[in-house]
Amino acid sequence: MTPWRLLDPGPLPAWRQMALDSVVIRARADNRVPDTLRFMEFEPHTALVGYHQAVDLEINRQICDELGVEINRRITGGGAIYMDARQLGWEMCLGQDNAALPRDPDAVYRTLSRVVVETLAAFGIAARFRPVNDVEVAGRKISGTGGVEWGDALIYQGTLLVDFDVETMLRVLRLAIEKLTDKEVLSFQQRIVTMAELLGAAPAMTVVKAEVVRAVQKVLEVTVYPESLTTEEEADWLRVQDSFRQPDWIDRRVARLAGYDVKTAQVKAPGGLLRAQAAVDADAGRIRKVFLTGDFFVYPERAPLDLEASLKDCPLEAAAVHERVAAHYAEGYRYLGVSVDDWFRVIVQAAGLDGKGESDGHHQSGPRDRSH
């Protein structure tokens, strides 16, 4: 079986972790190192934006300052996350010619997510892949992922919620839920789940890591052996790491907006009341997030959470919203007295699209590179 090395450098500040990502992926792209499984733990706690995001749209800097939360930027895509010592970051840095990887990018996510599903299965937790690239347990997210390619290498990385400080996360990230009621905040908390909640107590991090290694070996049919960085990687890491704590990196993308436009709407459907809250990035012409609640019957219960996931980053156009809601219904979810048009109406109202017709598709810029 193909040998992979395991890097487990222990808790590190975010700027050193991000720098190490950039070093390892370049070393793999140059074929100087083998395929690599790496664990990431963050000390102190940190808020991380995705590679193309603007910090000020996603993170509350003042709260971070008060709480001692560091801010940094991943080299991978996806949304902002909060990481403390209670979550395990994991990543696979692979050559793009890896025989275990399918050529289709969507299939890559699905294949590699099986490692997380298999890890959780070892603890008796039944998880599943949720497109685009999350892993969920009964509709509640337990692992989010993102990736990046660099030349002939890629990094696929994610988090595993062993335990989680939801209150701090809600304060640190700008999740557009400031206007929610306590009941709705509780509902938001129900969108994520931790191993600690499912198991009654958080398993030891060393046990979780051992199960991730076992899952990688089983799912991808490789052997994983503990290893250190090469001398060349150590030197590269030392050389570049300081640049990852400078504003040129952390704020390399800046926002033209003060924040997302957050709107709420509700609609009475025959089957009950539907509420939608939408965080709209009018600058980029996208609905960044929607939050759906209400009083209605649906099977399975996670259906609205899957609908939320499918609407993430939806173009700010009524037709695009309708297409995604219709596709959601085509998956076979069974709503009682709630139709495609009911969800469509409440979402376009929350997004400010009702009565305005479709967007013309031409917008001002979204987050921009700082030098532009």
Next chain:
Amino acid sequence: MATQPASRWQVRDDFSYHPRHHWCREQADGVLMGVTDYTQERAGDILYVSLPVPGETVRAGEPMGSIESGKWVGQLYAPVSGVVVAVNERVAADPRLLNRDPYEAGWIAVIRPDAAGSLDALWDADRYRAALEEMAEDL
């Protein structure tokens, strides 16, 4: 047996191609370049684009910018070595231009090459089509 016919991806006869799925075309002020139809189709809905800065020196085959879709960051590679003399701000403002019109309105940058004949090492349309055929076999 191919499961994805390569002909689904448009390839322009009059362009040159870099193996990392970028096109280019010589014009008066340098080499105009962008991503191919294959790139945009495989990426899907492109959410973000990060462009190089005019005046920046780029090296053939090295990353000079990035795109993001589906939480995945892909690189924009320089097809030739030289200096970036212009970038398309419209794609930064509206990344879906890359999906809608990758060969025209969705151009990425103009690079003034270091040396004459820098496109000679690139593929012509037939060679690129053949490469797509090979890849389609694996999809």
